[in-house]
Amino acid sequence: MYDLYAKILNILRLPEIIAQLTWAVIPFACIAALMVFVVIFLVLMERKFLAWLTVRKGPNRVGPNGFLQTFADAIKLLFKEDIMSEETNKLLFTIAPVIAFAPVMIIYGLMPFTEHLIAINIAVGLFLVFALSSLTTVGIVLAGWSSNNKYSLLGGMRSAAQAISYEIPLVIAVLSIAVLAGSLNLKEIVTAQSGGLFSWNIFPAFIGFIVLFICSIAEVNRVPFDLPEAESELVSGYNTEYSGMKFALFFLAEYAALFIMSVLISTLFLGGYLPPFNDYLSIILLDNIIKNQAIMDILIHLEQGFWLVAKTYTLLFLIIWIRGTLPRLRADQLMGFSWKFLLPLAFINLILTSIIKLAIQGY
Amino acid sequence: MKNAVNKTISGIIEIARGMATIMKHFFRPSITLEYPEKKPDLPPRFRGRLALLTNSDGTDACIGCKSCVKVCPCVDLIQIETSKDPETKKIVVEQFTIDIGRCIFCGNCTEICPKNAIVSTDEFELADYSRESLVFDKKALTLDPEKSQRLRDKKEKEVK
Amino acid sequence: MNKLIENSIKKDMLINVGPQHPSTHGVLRLILTLEGEIIKDTKPVIGYLHRGKEKLAESRTYFQYLPMVDRVDYLSGFFYQAALCYAAESIGEIKVPKRAEYIRLITMEFNRIASHLLWLGSFLLDLGATSPLFYVFREREKIITLFEELTGQRMMYNFYTYGGVKKDFPEGWIAKAIDLCKEMPKLFDEYEAIITKNPIVLERTQKTGILSKELGLNYGITGPNIRASGVNLDLRKSNTYSVYNETDFKTCLAQSGDSYARYIVRVQEMRESLKIVEQALKQIPGGTPEKLKVKKVNCNCNREECEYCGFDSKLAEKKINPMTFKLPIGEATAMIESARGIIACYLVSDGTAKPYRIKWRTPSFSAVQILPELIKNSPYSDLMPIFGSLDVVLPEVDR
Numbered sequence: 001m002y003d004l005y006a007k008i009l010n011i012l013r014l015p016e017i018i019a020q021l022t023w024a025v026i027p028f029a030c031i032a033a034l035m036v037f038v039v040i041f042l043v044l045m046e047r048k049f050l051a052w053l054t055v056r057k058g059p060n061r062v063g064p065n066g067f068l069q070t071f072a073d074a075i076k077l078l079f080k081e082d083i084m085s086e087e088t089n090k091l092l093f094t095i096a097p098v099i100a101f102a103p104v105m106i107i108y109g110l111m112p113f114t115e116h117l118i119a120i121n122i123a124v125g126l127f128l129v130f131a132l133s134s135l136t137t138v139g140i141v142l143a144g145w146s147s148n149n150k151y152s153l154l155g156g157m158r159s160a161a162q163a164i165s166y167e168i169p170l171v172i173a174v175l176s177i178a179v180l181a182g183s184l185n186l187k188e189i190v191t192a193q194s195g196g197l198f199s200w201n202i203f204p205a206f207i208g209f210i211v212l213f214i215c216s217i218a219e220v221n222r223v224p225f226d227l228p229e230a231e232s233e234l235v236s237g238y239n240t241e242y243s244g245m246k247f248a249l250f251f252l253a254e255y256a257a258l259f260i261m262s263v264l265i266s267t268l269f270l271g272g273y274l275p276p277f278n279d280y281l282s283i284i285l286l287d288n289i290i291k292n293q294a295i296m297d298i299l300i301h302l303e304q305g306f307w308l309v310a311k312t313y314t315l316l317f318l319i320i321w322i323r324g325t326l327p328r329l330r331a332d333q334l335m336g337f338s339w340k341f342l343l344p345l346a347f348i349n350l351i352l353t354s355i356i357k358l359a360i361q362g363y
Numbered sequence: 364m365k366n367a368v369n370k371t372i373s374g375i376i377e378i379a380r381g382m383a384t385i386m387k388h389f390f391r392p393s394i395t396l397e398y399p400e401k402k403p404d405l406p407p408r409f410r411g412r413l414a415l416l417t418n419s420d421g422t423d424a425c426i427g428c429k430s431c432v433k434v435c436p437c438v439d440l441i442q443i444e445t446s447k448d449p450e451t452k453k454i455v456v457e458q459f460t461i462d463i464g465r466c467i468f469c470g471n472c473t474e475i476c477p478k479n480a481i482v483s484t485d486e487f488e489l490a491d492y493s494r495e496s497l498v499f500d501k502k503a504l505t506l507d508p509e510k511s512q513r514l515r516d517k518k519e520k521e522v523k
Numbered sequence: 524m525n526k527l528i529e530n531s532i533k534k535d536m537l538i539n540v541g542p543q544h545p546s547t548h549g550v551l552r553l554i555l556t557l558e559g560e561i562i563k564d565t566k567p568v569i570g571y572l573h574r575g576k577e578k579l580a581e582s583r584t585y586f587q588y589l590p591m592v593d594r595v596d597y598l599s600g601f602f603y604q605a606a607l608c609y610a611a612e613s614i615g616e617i618k619v620p621k622r623a624e625y626i627r628l629i630t631m632e633f634n635r636i637a638s639h640l641l642w643l644g645s646f647l648l649d650l651g652a653t654s655p656l657f658y659v660f661r662e663r664e665k666i667i668t669l670f671e672e673l674t675g676q677r678m679m680y681n682f683y684t685y686g687g688v689k690k691d692f693p694e695g696w697i698a699k700a701i702d703l704c705k706e707m708p709k710l711f712d713e714y715e716a717i718i719t720k721n722p723i724v725l726e727r728t729q730k731t732g733i734l735s736k737e738l739g740l741n742y743g744i745t746g747p748n749i750r751a752s753g754v755n756l757d758l759r760k761s762n763t764y765s766v767y768n769e770t771d772f773k774t775c776l777a778q779s780g781d782s783y784a785r786y787i788v789r790v791q792e793m794r795e796s797l798k799i800v801e802q803a804l805k806q807i808p809g810g811t812p813e814k815l816k817v818k819k820v821n822c823n824c825n826r827e828e829c830e831y832c833g834f835d836s837k838l839a840e841k842k843i844n845p846m847t848f849k850l851p852i853g854e855a856t857a858m859i860e861s862a863r864g865i866i867a868c869y870l871v872s873d874g875t876a877k878p879y880r881i882k883w884r885t886p887s888f889s890a891v892q893i894l895p896e897l898i899k900n901s902p903y904s905d906l907m908p909i910f911g912s913l914d915v916v917l918p919e920v921d922r
């Protein structure tokens with residue numbers, strides 16, 4: 001691929017060095033584009049589904065059936081005045097959204113969307129994902145503190161407390177996957193699940209799946225764990241004072257994190273981009289018709305993408321559905337739930353999966 | 364321990380029941396009225412903007428008795444100026460102003476009016492940019508005989 | 524330097540909730556002292572919605588004042604008009620026809636349901652659940668539409684008058700209302716499926732904001748709030764005004780006095796109210812307006828006790844003229860059980876066309892008073908659910 005790129009630049013009479021420098025940026029540009037695209041449609045989807053669940057119509061003015069509503073909202077946010085109150089800590093106030101946003105973007109680079117569509121394929125991918133996802137909290141705490149607003153401060157503190165207590169069951173639940181796959185590389189974790197529906201990790205580690213699902217909802221501050229931005233108590237929590245583009249960054253980070261968490265769950269437990277059958281549908285159905293290997297590869301590639309998207313959106317729908325149903329927990333109940341309920345479950349899960357792994361492998 | 368397990372199971376069942384109930388609504392028709400395009404159906408008794416009716420020959424139905432002024436809860440909201448016609452000795456209503464911006468649409472004036480000269484119409488979209496433009500004078504309030512007759516018919520049907 | 528140390532030792536945080544806050548149900552301001560997230564002290568500041576409803580009465584005639592009382596509590600306007608009418612009727616010894624009383628009862632009970640429904644939605648919104656809000660608005664809309672057909676307005680009805688009601692039911696109204704009564708319990712079942720046993724709702728509402736019997740009585744808490752603490756105080760039973768004694772219903776009680784008990788009491792009360800309405804719609808003297816009209820023409824006996832042309836099938840006593848309406852010298856208090864508790868209207872008449880003094884006793888006022896006691900030492904997250912469970916409507920507090 002790089003050769004092709006260098007050749008194109010060469011034809012344009014640009015020096016080699018530019019090709020070398022820009023080549024590294026291209027994946028990230030793609031990721032950023034993907035992320036914005038994903039978030040825009042995720043927000044639309046959430047609004048539509050929530051509206052249907054509450055017997056409304058949802059956005060239906062901008063574009064066909066309200067399809068372009070989020071674009072309009074994004075443009076509005078871009079042009080909004082950026083208000084900063086006098087007593088804020090200007091520096092921290094400005095970089096807080098960036099700190100909240102940047103790690104999420106890097107996580108996008110780590111995810112194996114399909115077999116080849118993975119920007120950074122490193123051995124400790126899983127580890128890095130969780131390290132980065134907890135960084136977001138720093139941004140939120142900073143935002144809460146630097147706004148010089150008591151509601152924001154409470155929101156930020158809650159967020160910190162919540163992130164710390166939910167990270168532990170989260171990581172322990174994921175540990176069972178590392179045990180099952182014998183690797184921390186995300187791609188290898190996916191490949192280890194090949195062989196149809198029943199070799200997915202969800203079967204040996206069902207409890208882990210539940211724990212991870214609950215924890216990831218808490219991790220991205222969604223109902224019923226949306227305490228940091230509990231509207232009825234804290235106005236809007238940590239982002240009360242934010243407006244314009246800075247607010248948009250928080251918003252983007254939140255929804256991007258929601259999406260990537262769903263991708264992560266499907267990667268770890270639902271076989272990632274693998275189909276629920278023994279083989280790819282395109283191979284089963286079209287093997288005799290299409291003989292060309294290159295076309296076949298492309299088809300398989302597309303199919304992988306399709307499976308991942310399908311799994312992810314099923315999870316997302318579940319999360320939105322939960323949002324439509326449940327009220328929110330109280331801060332102390334939230335902690336109790338994590339420490340007294342999820343943590344023991346996560347340990348039970350770890351022990352169970354280890355036993356299963358031993359039983360299967362026999363050593 | 365047993366208690367905790369029981370609680371967990373019942374909790375999961377209840378949450379599932381709640382979610383299923385919410386899901387039922389997914390398939391129900393939406394109740395949204397897409398307002399500016401579709402207008403609500405207003406019942407005949409609806410109390411909207413006030414209007415003055417005219418008789419079929421085009422003269423004012425109002426006789427200038429000022430009963431409506433006396434029952435209106437908002438002081439000075441209806442202002443009527445009358446004069447006596449020197450020839451026919453009849454009272455002529457010269458000015459009739461209603462400050463719709465302050466009207467609370469209580470309907471007291473329409474109930475008291477001996478000639479049913481003042482009525483509530485169906486009009487409810489009254490937002491405007493200034494308070495002055497909400498002060499309706501006699502010309503703006505008075506309906507032509509045709510419309511008056513229609514309104515009268517409607518109210519009559521309702522009373523029956 | 525000293526001050527710095529002092530500040531760092533002082534752990535309290537003063538936080539100002541409202542008057543602009545997403546969930547203060549109007550404009551209430553609470554000055555809270557927090558220690559961490561625990562509320563140590565609360566000072567409610569009221570008066571942001573003061574419109575001088577009591578003073579205004581002194582410069583208005585009785586009929587001019589009538590439309591204003593709807594606005595004391597915009598969620599249950601019928602109750603306030605009823606209280607004023609009962610007070611005036613007892614001074615003037617005006618008799619109210621049975622049919623008018625039935626119409627009053629039906630509208631008041633429907634109004635109670637509408638008010639409780641909205642409370643349910645906003646209470647759950649305080650807890651963080653958004654969907655029920657839309658469902659309750661859907662149901663409330665059906666009731667409001669009925670009211671609109673009957674009175675001409677959705678919230679500010681101005682429908683009762685001294686000595687009766689202003690208009691009869693429109694054609695087909697009774698059938699629609701009966702249909703609604705049949706349909707509603709199923710919808711209540713749906714709410715209960717979502718809410719009543721939901722573990723998060725239970726966790727958040729049980730054992731929070733416990734209002735003990737003594738405390739409630741001392742502060743003058745009334746209505747569903749005190750009934751949730753096990754005090755059997757229901758004016759509809761004990762002090763029968765209107766025609767409540769002709770209908771069969773039971774007072775809903777709960778014992779624990781926490782937010783959950785208040786929820787349970789209100790939901791049950793809605794079901795009971797539906798029962799009252801259903802009975803009243805069947806028992807109303809004269810039956811449907813269409814039938815009544817035909818019967819009246821056919822009967823035409825003009826005897827006082829006749830079922831169709833007598834006094835009890837009328838809408839209001841002898842034509843009261845709004846222009847000349849006066850009450851004799853005297854004073855009276857009318858108490859009725861509104862959606863939020865006991866409303867009392869104290870009316871002093873000096874024989875002129877204008878009331879000498881009107882004093883309103885509003886249930887929400889007591890409920891705001893008790894708030895600091897209820898939320899003391901509870902976490903900040905519990906503030907709104909407890910406040911919401913008391914069903915406070917701020918215009919009613921400030922009047």
Ligand code: SF4
Pocket residue numbers: 413434435436437440441461465466467468469470471472473
């Ligand atoms: S509707 Fe009421 S407020 Fe309006 S003009 Fe008539 S009496 Fe006055």
Ligand code: SF4
Pocket residue numbers: 424425426427428429430431432443475476477478479480481
């Ligand atoms: S009450 Fe009727 S007739 Fe009398 S002044 Fe008012 S509008 Fe005219």
